[in-house]
Amino acid sequence: xxxxxxxxxxxxxxxxxxxxxxxxxxxxxxxxxxxxxxxxxxxxxxxxxxxxxxxxxxxxxxxxxxxxxxxxxxxxxxxxxxxxxxxxxxxxxxxxxxxxxxxxxxxxxxxxxxxxxxxxxxxxxxxxxxxxxxxxxxxxxxxxxxxxxxxxxx
Numbered sequence: 473x474x475x476x477x478x479x480x481x482x483x484x485x486x487x488x489x490x491x492x493x494x495x496x497x498x499x500x501x502x503x504x505x506x507x508x509x510x511x512x513x514x515x516x517x518x519x520x521x522x523x524x525x526x527x528x529x530x531x532x533x534x535x536x537x538x539x540x541x542x543x544x545x546x547x548x549x550x551x552x553x554x555x556x557x558x559x560x561x562x563x564x565x566x567x568x569x570x571x572x573x574x575x576x577x578x579x580x581x582x583x584x585x586x587x588x589x590x591x592x593x594x595x596x597x598x599x600x601x602x603x604x605x606x607x608x609x610x611x612x613x614x615x616x617x618x619x620x621x622x623x624x625x626x
Contacts, residue, residue: 476577483524483552485507485603500583506570512554517564519557521580528574533567545549546571551571559602560582579625 476498477542480486486497503526506512512523515534523530525547532545532553546552557564558581588595 479524479526479550479577481620482550483600485552485555485598488601489594491590491620493597496594497579500579500587501577502579504576504577504578506574508551508556508573509568512568512570512576513564513570515564515567518556519562519564519581522555522558523553524577525551526575526577529571530576531567531569531571531573532571535567541567555602570572621624 477491477494480489480494480497480501489497493581501524512530513519527549529549530546530547530551530553531543533541533543535541549614553568554561554564561581607620
């Protein structure tokens with residue numbers, strides 16, 4: 473299995489960091505393991521950490537009234553999730569459930585904020601990467617809405 477800095481290098485918000493900066497981030501990471509079907513977090517909970525999948529898969533879903541769980545995505549190793557609540561300090565907007573068992577790296581909000589506060593160059597790189605990531609996600613959402621609206625006209 474790759475080292476923590478090697479894993480971080482392939483994550484969108486950390487890909488611009490140099491080796492020393494990756495090592496700084498790696499120092500703040502903790503490993504967590506989840507069994508199949510175990511909730512990592514639930515919609516509505518306070519968000520206090522972000523996650524990176526080292527091994528296994530995570531299902532991102534919503535509970536739809538009268539319909540049950542609606543899976544939005546199944547994330548694989550290397551995927552980052554849970555970062556929205558860390559950035560905007562809001563509640564979790566979805567559920568995250570271990571899909572067959574998984575191993576995750578986590579960084580708490582206080583540790584993430586400390587990294588950004590004490591290393592301006594690292595903060596600059598990470599925050600610009602976050603802007604690019606969120607822009608991509610917004611474009612994807614717009615495309616999905618456009619497709620949905622086009623299909624609903626029939």
